[in-house]
Amino acid sequence: MTELRGRPQxxxxxxxxxxxxxxxxxHTLVDMLLDTDPVSHREFERQLLHxxxxxxxxxxxxxxxxxxxxxxxxxDAIAALASAALHDTDASVRTHAARALVAGGSxxxxxxxxxxxxxxxxxxxxxxxxxLGAPAVDALATALEGDDPSVRWAAGGALEDIASGxxxxxxxxxxxxxxDEVRHCAVTALGHIGxPAVDALxxxxxxxxxxARSEAARALGYQSDSRSFMPLIVALDDAxxxxxxxxxxxxxxxxxxxxxVPLLVALDDEDARVREGAAAGLGRSGDAxxxxxxxxxxxxxxxxxxxxxxxxxxxxxxxxALPFLIATLTCDASEDVRYAAADxxxxxxxAAVQPxxxxxxxxxxxxxxxxxxxxxxxxxxxxxxxxxxxxxxxxPAHVREALGWTDEGRAAAV
Numbered sequence: 001m002t003e004l005r006g007r008p009q010x011x012x013x014x015x016x017x018x019x020x021x022x023x024x025x026x027h028t029l030v031d032m033l034l035d036t037d038p039v040s041h042r043e044f045e046r047q048l049l050h051x052x053x054x055x056x057x058x059x060x061x062x063x064x065x066x067x068x069x070x071x072x073x074x075x076d077a078i079a080a081l082a083s084a085a086l087h088d089t090d091a092s093v094r095t096h097a098a099r100a101l102v103a104g105g106s107x108x109x110x111x112x113x114x115x116x117x118x119x120x121x122x123x124x125x126x127x128x129x130x131x132l133g134a135p136a137v138d139a140l141a142t143a144l145e146g147d148d149p150s151v152r153w154a155a156g157g158a159l160e161d162i163a164s165g166x167x168x169x170x171x172x173x174x175x176x177x178x179x180d181e182v183r184h185c186a187v188t189a190l191g192h193i194g195x196p197a198v199d200a201l202x203x204x205x206x207x208x209x210x211x212a213r214s215e216a217a218r219a220l221g222y223q224s225d226s227r228s229f230m231p232l233i234v235a236l237d238d239a240x241x242x243x244x245x246x247x248x249x250x251x252x253x254x255x256x257x258x259x260x261v262p263l264l265v266a267l268d269d270e271d272a273r274v275r276e277g278a279a280a281g282l283g284r285s286g287d288a289x290x291x292x293x294x295x296x297x298x299x300x301x302x303x304x305x306x307x308x309x310x311x312x313x314x315x316x317x318x319x320x321a322l323p324f325l326i327a328t329l330t331c332d333a334s335e336d337v338r339y340a341a342a343d344x345x346x347x348x349x350x351a352a353v354q355p356x357x358x359x360x361x362x363x364x365x366x367x368x369x370x371x372x373x374x375x376x377x378x379x380x381x382x383x384x385x386x387x388x389x390x391x392x393x394x395x396p397a398h399v400r401e402a403l404g405w406t407d408e409g410r411a412a413a414v
Contacts, residue, residue, distance in 0.1 A: 045070065049080045052097075057090040064096035071103060078104045082111045085128055086120055098128055109136035113143050113155075122154040130161035137162060141170040149179040156182060160189030168197045172204055175215040187215050191222025198225050205231050210240035217243060221250025221284075229256055236262055244269065245277030252281025260287050267293060272302035279305060283312025291318040298324050306332065307340040314344025319351045326359050329374055330367035338370055346377030353383050 048070075051063035064084060067073060073081060081104070084097035101108045109132050116125040129136045136158065143155035156174055159167040171193075174186035190197045197219070204216035217235050220228045228250070235247035248266045251259045263285070266278035279297060282290035290312070297309045310328055313321045322345075329341040345352045352374070360371050375383060 042074070045074060045077055049077060052080050052084055052093075057093060060084070060088065060093045061090060061096060064093050064100060068096050068100035068103070073100060073104050073108070075107065078108050078111050082108070082115055082128075086115065086124055098131060101128060102132055105132070105135040106138065108132060109139040112136075113139040116143060116151055116154060117146060117148070122150060126154045126158040126161075129155075129158040133162055134164050134166065137164060137166040137170060140167075141173075144170055144174050144177075149177075149182055152177060152179065152182045153185045156185040156189050160185075160192055163193045163196060165196060168193060168200050171197075172200050172212075172216075175204065175212045175219075176209050183211075183215055187219045188222065190216075190219040194223055195225065198223065198227060202227065202231050205235055210238075210243055213238065214240065214242040214246040217246040217250045221246070221253040224254055226254070226256070229254055229258070233259075233262055236266055241269075241271035241273045244271070245273040248274060248277035248281045249284070250281070252284035255284075255286055257287060259285060260289055263290070264293050267297055272300075272305050275300060275302065275305045276308045279308035279312050283308070283315040286316065288316060288318075291316055291321060294318070295321050295324050298328055303334040303337055306334065306337045310337065310341045310344045314347035317348060319348055322348065322352060322355050325352075326355060326371075326374075329370050330359065339373075342370065342374040342377055345374040349378065350382050352378060 045067070048063045048067050051059050052067070054060050054063070064081070067077060067081060078101065081097045081101045085094050085101055088094050088097065101112075104111075109129060112120075112125055112129050112132075113136075116122065116129075129140060140155045140159050140162075144152050144159075146152055146155075152174065156171060159171050168190065171186045171190050174182055175190075177183045177186065190201060201216045201220050204212050205220075207213050207216070213235065217232060220232065232247045232251045232254070236244055236251070238244050238247065244266065248263055251263060259281075263278050263281050266274050267282070269275050269278065275297070279294065282294060294309050294313050294316075295318075298306060298313075300306050300309065306328070310325060313325060325341050325345050325348075329338055329345065332338050332341065345356065356371050356374055356378075360368055
């Protein structure tokens with residue numbers, strides 16, 4: 001390694017004369033560099049950048065470590081550190097290169113966004129950008145306006161981790177993105193940011209764009225902020241059905257008992273999207289008073305509404321809905337609804353075992369197959385305990401057939 005001769009000022013009784021600095025040789029190096037003239041500092045950085053591409057991982061690690069200690073990197077150093085942080089084969093080198101990049105601030109963010117736009121690994125790039133914090137927001141906001149949806153999605157993820165006020169505003173702008181996945185990313189990001197995003201989201205409920213209003217309502221549904229209650233009630237009367245449906249879904253997430261009646265009204269909306277959102281909201285609410293209206297909604301003409309309805313009954317642990325869920329499981333015209341009913345029955349646990357086993361008796365092959373699916377979602381231990389605790393009038397052959405058990409020893413336990 002080439003030696004650098006500088007004239008650092010000594011500390012304490014240290015010699016103030018010329019000194020030979022060899023990068024990576026001592027932990028006192030940083031103290032010495034603090035007093036080194038700028039020309040020597042730049043030369044030292046060039047040496048470290050040369051070492052950063054050495055074939056020996058130990059040399060690269062030490063170079064990255066020292067670069068993280070010597071202050072704000074130059075433009076050349078930022079480019080080299082970005083490459084090392086993204087692509088070096090050694091994890092320690094990547095880690096220290098990333099730490100060195102943090103001192104680069106907005107310049108480092110711009111370099112990383114450029115690499116992101118050029119196809120760099122999205123997960124790693126967003127992790128590094130998030131670590132830069134506030135200085136990266138402007139660059140990420142620019143990336144959110146790019147042509148590549150995957151880049152916009154990645155930028156949204158980084159802004160979620162930064163969670164500053166400026167990051168919130170950038171994400172609000174992404175609520176009207178043309179790509180569904182990018183909008184969903186912005187919604188979940190704003191929802192996870194929490195309190196700092198609430199005011200901006202409430203303001204967006206009055207946006208001229210129905211897409212923005214709908215996505216803002218959905219983002220509020222990831223939180224439990226009481227300030228959202230009345231604005232979401234108002235949004236239930238929005239002229240746009242998507243907005244009403246999102247507001248209904250979000251309202252359930254507040255777990256406010258005052259929301260039950262408005263959600264029941266929405267459950268009778270003329271638009272299926274609103275009824276679907278209301279069914280989902282009632283399931284999220286945890287309010288047992290919603291069970292009877294949801295049982296009625298099982299007969300809705302729309303497949304999506306019926307799916308959400310049976311799912312909501314499962315979330316509410318509605319054991320009194322068992323006969324209706326089993327009938328849906330075995331008779332509904334939609335396979336999606338049947339699958340949702342199987343999952344909902346699985347949520348009900350041991351209470352569903354006996355009714356399902358009894359429903360098998362006399363059913364046709366197709367219905368028995370769906371009942372078997374529901375039993376599988378419950379799991380063998382739940383079934384075994386339930387059958388052992390009750391007088392099962394059905395022979396073990398029914399259970400074996402339902403679960404596809406062939407092991408006689410295991411089936412004998414039933």
